[in-house]
Amino acid sequence: MIRIEAMTKHYRMGDSVVYALDGVDLTVEKGEFVSITGASGSGKSTMMHLIGCLDRPTTGYYYIDNQRVDRLSDRRLARIRNTYIGFVFQTFNLINRTTALDNVAVPLIYARKRGARAAATQALERVGLAPRAHHRPSELSGGERQRVAIARALVNNPPLLLADEPTGNLDSRTGEQILELFHELHRDGVTIILVTHEMAVAAQAQRVVRMKDGKILEDRKVDEAFRIELLADRLQAEKGQGKKKPESMEQA
Amino acid sequence: MFTLQVFLMAIRGLRANLLRSLLATLGVIIGVGAVISAMSILEGTQRDIVERFESLGSETITVVPAMAKSGGHSVGIFQTLTVEDAEALANPRNCPSVTAAAPEISGAASVKNMSRNNEYTVLGTSFAYADMFNYHVVRGRFISRDDVASEQKVAVLGSKVAEELFGNAPEINRTVKIRSAPFRVIGVMEEKGNIGFRNVDSQVIVPVTTAMNRLFGSQFVRFVHSISVQADSSTKVDEATSEIKRVLRRRHNINVRAGKQDDFQIYSQEEQRKQLGEVTTIFSIVLYSIAGISLVVGGIGIANIMLVSVTERTREIGVRMAVGAQRWDILSQFLIEASIISLLGGAFGVGVGYLMSDMLEKTTRIIETYTAPRVIVYALVMAILTGVVSGIYPAFKASRLDPVEALRYE
Numbered sequence: 001m002i003r004i005e006a007m008t009k010h011y012r013m014g015d016s017v018v019y020a021l022d023g024v025d026l027t028v029e030k031g032e033f034v035s036i037t038g039a040s041g042s043g044k045s046t047m048m049h050l051i052g053c054l055d056r057p058t059t060g061y062y063y064i065d066n067q068r069v070d071r072l073s074d075r076r077l078a079r080i081r082n083t084y085i086g087f088v089f090q091t092f093n094l095i096n097r098t099t100a101l102d103n104v105a106v107p108l109i110y111a112r113k114r115g116a117r118a119a120a121t122q123a124l125e126r127v128g129l130a131p132r133a134h135h136r137p138s139e140l141s142g143g144e145r146q147r148v149a150i151a152r153a154l155v156n157n158p159p160l161l162l163a164d165e166p167t168g169n170l171d172s173r174t175g176e177q178i179l180e181l182f183h184e185l186h187r188d189g190v191t192i193i194l195v196t197h198e199m200a201v202a203a204q205a206q207r208v209v210r211m212k213d214g215k216i217l218e219d220r221k222v223d224e225a226f227r228i229e230l231l232a233d234r235l236q237a238e239k240g241q242g243k244k245k246p247e248s249m250e251q252a
Numbered sequence: 253m254f255t256l257q258v259f260l261m262a263i264r265g266l267r268a269n270l271l272r273s274l275l276a277t278l279g280v281i282i283g284v285g286a287v288i289s290a291m292s293i294l295e296g297t298q299r300d301i302v303e304r305f306e307s308l309g310s311e312t313i314t315v316v317p318a319m320a321k322s323g324g325h326s327v328g329i330f331q332t333l334t335v336e337d338a339e340a341l342a343n344p345r346n347c348p349s350v351t352a353a354a355p356e357i358s359g360a361a362s363v364k365n366m367s368r369n370n371e372y373t374v375l376g377t378s379f380a381y382a383d384m385f386n387y388h389v390v391r392g393r394f395i396s397r398d399d400v401a402s403e404q405k406v407a408v409l410g411s412k413v414a415e416e417l418f419g420n421a422p423e424i425n426r427t428v429k430i431r432s433a434p435f436r437v438i439g440v441m442e443e444k445g446n447i448g449f450r451n452v453d454s455q456v457i458v459p460v461t462t463a464m465n466r467l468f469g470s471q472f473v474r475f476v477h478s479i480s481v482q483a484d485s486s487t488k489v490d491e492a493t494s495e496i497k498r499v500l501r502r503r504h505n506i507n508v509r510a511g512k513q514d515d516f517q518i519y520s521q522e523e524q525r526k527q528l529g530e531v532t533t534i535f536s537i538v539l540y541s542i543a544g545i546s547l548v549v550g551g552i553g554i555a556n557i558m559l560v561s562v563t564e565r566t567r568e569i570g571v572r573m574a575v576g577a578q579r580w581d582i583l584s585q586f587l588i589e590a591s592i593i594s595l596l597g598g599a600f601g602v603g604v605g606y607l608m609s610d611m612l613e614k615t616t617r618i619i620e621t622y623t624a625p626r627v628i629v630y631a632l633v634m635a636i637l638t639g640v641v642s643g644i645y646p647a648f649k650a651s652r653l654d655p656v657e658a659l660r661y662e
Contacts, residue, residue, distance in 0.1 A: 082576020
């Protein structure tokens with residue numbers, strides 16, 4: 001479905017050049033649920049921007065459905081974003097002065113589609129938020145806002161959902177509900193790429209791509225072995241922290 | 253469909269910052285309001301003047317004394333026109349294209365009937381006046397050739413004068429005192445309004461000779477203020493003008509070839525209208541320039557607000573781009589917002605300008621105003637143009653944002 005080959009992204013910072021991506025190869029098949037993870041500065045955000053067609057690579061190739069897109073015009077990229085990719089952001093990025101329904105309808109406006117209202121209502125139903133359609137984002141809880149954002153991402157029925165730290169601004173229980181929604185969408189056949197720095201969130205996917213210094217460090221399936229390793233890491237981390245901090249602090 | 257959506261989006265955007273949007277319109281409101289009220293006054297005045305000219309009739313020519321010049325400076329008015337000049341002009345052997353000529357001399361005087369008395373304009377003229385301006389008596393008779401020849405102390409009252417001095421009582425053959433001198437009322441004129449720049453309803457007409465010798469009175473007053481001449485038809489005005497010139501030069505011994513200047517000036521309607529047109533054109537240019545400047549200021553206001561709005565909504569722009577907005581979509585959204593601001597400003601401005609000129613007309617009672625539809629259209633077009641022009645840069649800036657940067661913007 002998407003294929004990245006030898007992709008690099010350089011930024012000029014004064015006199016020096018920063019290699020945000022330094023030769024990355026990645027293939028995601030249709031129907032996969034993939035996490036991209038890594039510390040801040042690892043290049044995962046740059047990856048997301050490039051996969052999302054918000055930016056173009058410095059070198060390398062990017063194919064969507066075997067069509068090369070890394071050198072397309074702004075106009076063509078905007079069309080791909082509109083029809084092919086749904087974005088979900090950490091900070092929801094809803095337009096506060098309009099209702100949930102109007103927010104969801106925004107991509108339809110740019111798709112120049114008729115019947116925006118019906119499609120937007122349907123998308124809200126899909127995320128279980130139809131009763132709140134006429135509320136403004138400020139009247140909704142964090143979880144509800146993220147659901148609106150997901151409905152907006154889904155409204156044009158894009159095959160690819162691209163989520164950037166979708167649970168980052170939510171408490172753990174609400175975060176779990178959102179991830180559950182992702183699983184549902186995945187079961188419905190949506191390809192999902194989830195970018196997060198939290199391993200526990202990343203482990204929700206079928207496959208985890210771990211990045212460091214603009215390169216892919218590890219690309220593996222989430223299986224039993226992965227989960228055991230993850231658990232061991234967490235235990236170790238808790239033990240290490242336990243020495244320094246009282247347990248109550250950690251929970252807070 | 254799409255345009256409508258973008259339009260609604262723009263309106264929502266403006267409503268979210270209502271106060272700011274209203275402040276942005278203020279500049280345009282003031283600018284357009286100023287244009288509308290200024291142009292209404294100009295247009296109204298122009299119409300008023302043209303109407304007055306028209307009341308004279310298009311075949312009327314006015315002869316007035318010239319400004320005496322000495323070394324390029326105006327030093328006063330020649331006193332040269334006489335009752336005899338008027339008679340000479342009315343003589344078809346002298347001026348075949350002229351049908352009538354009436355000398356005019358006027359001044360303010362108190363007119364009294366018993367205990368009622370008031371200040372009126374008293375016009376000394378000849379029998380030709382009534383026919384020339386198609387202005388007739390409703391009772392009694394107008395002054396006659398004999399009245400003029402024998403300096404009769406007779407008076408014809410304007411309709412308003414008659415009403416104010418006599419009420420419903422009969423006026424004919426009663427005596428009124430003009431500057432304490434008794435005059436016999438011989439007629440009352442119909443209600444007419446304005447002839448030229450004078451409201452003839454509150455005017456008293458006496459024979460020109462009587463006015464010169466007994467009323468405005470000294471032996472020095474031998475001259476009239478002007479002579480109104482009627483050409484045969486409006487197509488004969490040019491011929492009549494040259495005939496008048498020839499006759500007056502001969503009578504006043506002016507040899508133009510010897511370098512002497514005319515001591516009179518001839519105004520035809522055509523000429524007066526042309527002069528008026530020149531004056532109003534100059535005024536229009538000045539007013540439109542002032543209006544233009546205030547619209548530029550208004551436009552700067554809009555540009556400023558739009559720039560703030562674009563910066564403030566950087567993230568929103570990023571999101572819109574992420575979900576598929578083309579650069580053109582973003583550009584048009586902000587351009588439409590700017591145009592709505594200016595169009596609203598324009599519409600309010602038209603209202604404000606109209607109310608202001610209306611108020612001026614009602615409070616001063618002198619200024620005539622007329623808000624021409626043409627001016628309203630100009631003002632609105634100018635307002636929208638202002639909005640589009642001042643919106644271009646902010647909208648362009650918004651549309652050129654890098655989606656990645658815009659999404660990261662805090």
